[in-house]
Structures are given as structure tokens and as C-alpha cells.
Amino acid sequence: MHMQRYSSAAMKMMNFHRNFLALQTPTNPLVRNKACDVFINHRGIDTKRTIATLLYDHLSRLNLQPFLDNKNMKPGDKLFDNIDNAIKNCKVGITVFSPNYCKSYFCLHELALIMESKKKVIPIFCDIKPSQLALVNNVTAPDKDLERFKLAIEEAKNTVGLTFDSLKGNWSDVVTSASEIVIESLMEMKSEEK
Numbered sequence: 001m002h003m004q005r006y007s008s009a010a011m012k013m014m015n016f017h018r019n020f021l022a023l024q025t026p027t028n029p030l031v032r033n034k035a036c037d038v039f040i041n042h043r044g045i046d047t048k049r050t051i052a053t054l055l056y057d058h059l060s061r062l063n064l065q066p067f068l069d070n071k072n073m074k075p076g077d078k079l080f081d082n083i084d085n086a087i088k089n090c091k092v093g094i095t096v097f098s099p100n101y102c103k104s105y106f107c108l109h110e111l112a113l114i115m116e117s118k119k120k121v122i123p124i125f126c127d128i129k130p131s132q133l134a135l136v137n138n139v140t141a142p143d144k145d146l147e148r149f150k151l152a153i154e155e156a157k158n159t160v161g162l163t164f165d166s167l168k169g170n171w172s173d174v175v176t177s178a179s180e181i182v183i184e185s186l187m188e189m190k191s192e193e194k
Contacts, residue, residue, distance in 0.1 A: 035089035036067035038182055041110045044070075046098035050166065051126055054175045055094060055098075062179060064186075084113060092185050093119045094178060095156060098126045102153065103136050109145070112152040120185050123161030124178060130157045 036095040038059055041053040052068055067086040083106075087093070093114040101107050114121055115143075123130075133153050135146065162181075164174045 023141065035065070035091070036086050037064045037091050037186060038066040039087050039090040039093045039114065040066055040068045040096065041093060041107060041114060042096040043107050045099050045102040046100050047096045047126060051096055051124065051164070051171065051174065054171055055178060058175050058179050059182065061175065062183070064182070083110060087113045088117055090119060091189060093106055093121045093184055094124065094182070095121055095134060096124045097128050097156070099128055101128070102133060103139065104139055105139055106153065108139065108149040112148040115152040115155050116148070121159055122178060122181050123156055123159050125161055125163045127166050132160070133143055133157050183188060
């Protein structure tokens with residue numbers, strides 16, 4: 001008889017999936033149709049074709065309800081209404097910071113709303129260090145929004161996250177790590193509800 005040997009990381013991931021799926025019963029649904037489980041905040045030009053879509057696809061295969069703008073929205077949808085609603089109703093936010101992230105009003109708006117909503121935030125610093133995050137001068141917004149953005153950036157810089165170098169790193173590893181953290185977080189939230 002041949003016994004399959006798995007690494008401790010593989011065993012841990014299988015146990016996560018087993019425990020997570022056990023929580024998803026008809027009487028105890030972890031996934032709700034109206035709310036997304038995970039909001040993926042990212043800068044499209046840097047990460048949409050890489051980590052953001054890989055995360056969305058991986059989380060979807062795990063039977064979670066991720067929100068990614070180009071996957072969940074359709075022509076005619078109101079941009080801010082849909083995104084703001086998804087953030088307010090999500091359980092966890094994944095924020096993928098990248099070199100052009102802080103140049104985007106939309107990214108900063110989403111980050112500020114995630115932080116103000118007191119959501120669990122999982123930062124992924126992709127090709128950027130936390131210390132490099134800063135509001136850039138060319139972001140045009142009312143002073144009130146600029147202050148919100150600065151506060152959100154500071155909070156994100158002080159949140160433990162994953163770091164990833166796209167030239168040296170393995171995409172699968174960062175996606176798996178982020179997914180494990182999401183599952184752990186959702187399981188913790190579910191156990192706190194009891």
C-alpha cells in the first residue's frame with residue numbers, strides 16, 4: 001500500500017478547506033448572495049491582469065464571493081454605488097498596493113472606505129514597500145478626501161501584510177498565502193458570531 005505524503009503546508013491548506021466547507025451548510029451559510037466575502041482593491045494598470053484576477057479566480061474556486069470591478073460589474077452599473085456597496089457589505093478587504101496605486105483617486109477612495117468601515121484588511125505590497133506609500137501631488141480631490149486618503153494610507157502602512165516581488169516571486173505562492181489568510185479571517189469572524 002502506497003501512502004501519499006504531504007508537506008505541512010499542504011496539510012494545513014487541506015484542513016482550512018475542510019473546516020471552511022464544513023461551515024457552509026444550508027443552515028449556516030458563510031456565503032451570502034447579496035454581500036461579497038472579499039473586496040479586492042487594486043490599481044488596474046499594475047495588477048488587474050496578474051495578482052488581482054488570479055486572486056479573484058482562486059477565491060471563486062474556493063466557493064467564496066470575491067468582488068473585482070471588471071468581474072462583478074457590467075455596462076450601465078453605477079461605478080461608485082456598486083463599489084461602495086460592495087465594500088460596505090464585504091467581510092474582508094484585500095488591498096494590492098503597487099507602484100501606481102497612490103496615483104489613483106479610485107484606489108484611494110476605496111482604501112479610505114475600507115478603513116473607515118473597520119473591515120479586516122489584508123495588504124499585499126506588490127513591487128512596493130509599505131514605507132513607499134504616500135499621497136502623490138497630482139491626485140485631485142477635495143481637501144476632505146485628501147485627508148481621508150492620508151489617514152487610510154498611514155493605517156495601511158502600519159498593517160502587517162504580504163510582500164511580493166513580481167520579478168522574483170511565485171504568483172501561486174502569494175495567491176495561496178492571501179487565500180489562506182482570508183479563510184482564516186472568515187472562520188474567525190464566523191466563530192465570533194456564535
